[in-house]
Amino acid sequence: MSATSTQAPGVPALPQLDAYRSLPAVQQPAYDEAALAEVDAELRTLPPLVFAGECDILRTRMAEAAAGRAFVLQGGDCAETFGGATADGIRARVRTILQMAVVLTYAASTPVVKMGRMAGQFAKPRSSDSETRDGVTLPAYRGDAVNDFAFTPEARAHDPRRLLKAYHTSAATLNLIRAFTTGGEADLRQVHTWNRGFAANPANARYEALALEIDRAISFMAACGADFDALRSVEFFSSHEALLLPYERALTRIDSRTGLPYDVSAHFVWIGERTRQLDGAHVDLLSRVQNPIGVKLGPTTTPDDALALIDRLDPARTPGRLTFITRMGAGRIRDALPALVEKVTASGAQVVWTCDPMHGNTITSPSGYKTRRFDDVIDEVRGFFEVHRALGTVPGGLHVELTGGDVTEILGGAGRIEDVDLATRYESLCDPRLNHQQSLELAFLVAEMLRG
Known part of the structure; x- marks a missing residue:
């Protein structure tokens, strides 16, 4: 595959890549500008984490999913941590995704596109900029790429040097993933x-x-x-939410083959529900890169919103370019999704529809833990399939938060995790994840849905 250079010889820089700087940018850290400039300069000299040719291969795979000839499985941590990037932890997450993929491949009789929320998912949007404990208010934890979870002023300061740690941890993670998926372990x-x-x-x-x-x-x-x-061996692609604009811009490079820009921080990047403003910086920057990209759509999304996003992000209507990741909630998906799918389908756009059954089903348990019910996760997936089957459209894949460990963060499943069990092994620093057993149970249940 062709490597992606920092700047192709004789190819001028593309100033439009920086147009986002003049647009509203939400969910961004409050960095010291001088320190950020130093980090930016260093990031721009570092090698790509992925290659443009690999991104092109993924786009062809996603085009197959859009046409119903493949199924997408995207999974991994809510928010990766630097401390969690151990060989055992990475192997367990990859192993879980591969186990799920075997079941789904057999049930669907189609290839499964395997994609990890890994090697870059180090930042999270937050509903509040601050957190208060015992009368003390500090900046909210925004992921290890921004600040530390420890509740001290020093730990919660927004430190741009953490972007470099995110890069190097991503590189180490990708190195192990490549070895694991091509060296016989898969x-x-x-x-x-x-x-x-x-x-x-x-x-x-x-x-x-x-x-x-x-x-x-x-x-x-x-x-x-x-x-x-x-x-x-298997193909395994990396993905994360393109949240931190300085990081994504510094890792956007000009491909030496084509002279076109690719975000080489991951094969696939997505825009979140909180950052998908049409006139916003995130939509503008990702509209200019060649990667396959995604957008999260919540229950308030209108059909016109979806069409406007297509016009901005996929004006050429390229199959495999754009994925809509719906996160409606089990109680709303059957009512909110049909109008979106109908209007997008009528427009002729060939998007991939995938289901995120996690983010719309978050609750607080009686004991105070942020959790989800396994039954709600399954019900949203079931509703996703029901809507597409009724409309004759393609349910293209799943997007789930999971871990390879035996955590106790989500209620229910065959293991019958109850509220009293959450404290046993609740390890997530952000959102609750399916544990290994629940992830496999989800795969077997979705297999039943795929077989109809």
Whole structure:
């Protein structure tokens, strides 16, 4: 694949990339400008984290998903932490996504595009700029790329040097992901063996039949002499919310092949529900890069909003360019989604529709924990499929917050996590995540939906 240079020889800089600087920019840290300038200068000299050619490959994969010939699975932490970027933690998250993908691939009889909310998801938008504890008010924690979770003035200060730590931690994460997914650890037979163990648990007995079907299919391929060398590695793409504009701009480079700009911080970047203003800086900057991109759409999104976003972000109507990630909530998706899908489909735009069943279903438990109910997550996914099936359109994928560990952050599931259990292993610094078992249970339930 062709590498992406900082600046292609003989290709002038594109001043329009900086047009966003004159536009409203929400959810941005309050940096010291001199310190930020030093960090920006250093970031611009660092190698790309991904290559333009890889982004182009992902765009073709997303085009297949838009047409119903592939299914997207995007998952990972709500907000990565520097301390959580350990070999065991990264491997567990990748392993969970691969296990889910095997089940979904078999059920859908189509390829699954595997994408991690990994190697860059170090910042989060917040509903309030500050947090108060025991009468003390400090800046809110905005993710490790901005400040620290510890509740002290020093820790909560917005430090641009953390952008460099985010870059280097992302590079280390990507290095391990590439090794893990291409070095034999992702062998289809091994991944399925892990799933077989999950289904053998009496609590998951309803999924055992499907696991046995997959087992027979793999045995059949082996008996036919299928080339398992080709099944020992997988494509795995990185993604994160393009929230911190200085970071994304510093890692936007001109591709040496085409002279066009790519955001080389990740293969896929998305604009959040809080930052998708049509006249805002985030929409402007991402409208100018060639990556496949996404936009989160909440329940207040109107059909005209969706069409206006398409005009700004995908004026050429390029298949695979734009993904709409809907986050409606279980109680609203069946009412809010149909009008959006109908109008976008009538416009001729070929977007990928994926479902984020997490963010619209957040509650506070009686014991005070920020959590979600597993049943609500499943119900939103079910509603997503129902809407698309009724309209004859394509349910293109899932976007979920998950971890590879045995955390207790989301209520319910086959493990029957209750409010009293949340304190046992509640480890997220932002939003609650599906644990390993709940993630696999979600995959088996979605497999049933895919099979209709």
